[in-house]
Amino acid sequence: DAKTTQPPSMDCAEGRAANLPCNHSTISGNEYVYWYRQIHSQGPQYIIHGLKNNETNEMASLIITEDRKSSTLILPHATLRDTAVYYCIVLNSGGSNYKLTFGKGTLLTVNP
Amino acid sequence: NAGVTQTPKFQVLKTGQSMTLQCAQDMNHNSMYWYRQDPGMGLRLIYYSASEGTTDKGEVPNGYNVSRLNKREFSLRLESAAPSQTSVYFCASHRGPSNQPQHFGDGTRLSIL
Numbered sequence: 001d002a003k004t005t006q007p008p009s010m011d012c013a014e015g016r017a018a019n020l021p022c023n024h025s026t027i028s029g030n031e032y033v034y035w036y037r038q039i040h041s042q043g044p045q046y047i048i049h050g051l052k053n054n055e056t057n058e059m060a061s062l063i064i065t066e067d068r069k070s071s072t073l074i075l076p077h078a079t080l081r082d083t084a085v086y087y088c089i090v091l092n093s094g095g096s097n098y099k100l101t102f103g104k105g106t107l108l109t110v111n112p
Numbered sequence: 113n114a115g116v117t118q119t120p121k122f123q124v125l126k127t128g129q130s131m132t133l134q135c136a137q138d139m140n141h142n143s144m145y146w147y148r149q150d151p152g153m154g155l156r157l158i159y160y161s162a163s164e165g166t167t168d169k170g171e172v173p174n175g176y177n178v179s180r181l182n183k184r185e186f187s188l189r190l191e192s193a194a195p196s197q198t199s200v201y202f203c204a205s206h207r208g209p210s211n212q213p214q215h216f217g218d219g220t221r222l223s224i225l
Contacts, residue, residue, distance in 0.1 A: 032211050036213075041200060041219070042219070043204075043216030043217050043218050043219055044202070044216045046213035046214070049211065049213065091211075098143060098162075098206055098208055098214070099170065100157070100204075100214060101157075102147075102154030102155040103154050104152075104153065
């Protein structure tokens with residue numbers, strides 16, 4: 001599976017959009033980009049995933065560049081409860097291997 | 113909506129003691145996973161079970177054994193606990209095979225003295 005690179009930390013003002021970048025320059029054609037977050041040592045929580053097209057759900061939007069070498073997770077109106085570590089993970093789900101490989105992620109701090 | 117349930121939530125052991133961590137899911141998922149998370153680190157995969165009746169090693173299997181008891185339950189056993197196994201343990205389940213996400217439990221915080 002492709003490796004990912006994320007900034008170690010970011011800050012965001014409450015109510016503003018939080019844009020979390022992720023580089024995955026070695027991603028291959030059948031690999032998905034997944035985003036999870038972990039709030040204060042709780043179990044990781046799934047946010048969103050995508051292959052090529054941009055995706056949106058009730059939690060966030062995922063923007064994937066045309067060459068698929070990077071992506072951005074967007075939390076449109078960050079709240080204090082969005083303070084968490086955010087993990088960008090690339091996974092080949094075309095076979096039988098669905099093992100997630102977690103890096104250190106980005107610690108997003110939402111400030112009042 | 114229970115999802116993935118882990119027991120116990122906290123445990124303190126002495127070096128050399130044995131213990132089994134329990135995990136159960138009620139989503140009829142095929143695949144289940146055990147991860148550990150050390151302070152300041154991401155999760156690392158210990159063992160996984162792609163389907164009932166199968167288990168495979170992950171990234172850090174040494175010192176652990178697993179049992180896929182049935183489709184719902186996947187246990188993790190420490191036969192002789194060591195201080196290096198002090199960690200937070202997370203269980204996850206996944207529908208498989210598909211690109212649907214994994215669902216995680218709330219973790220077991222294990223300290224070994």
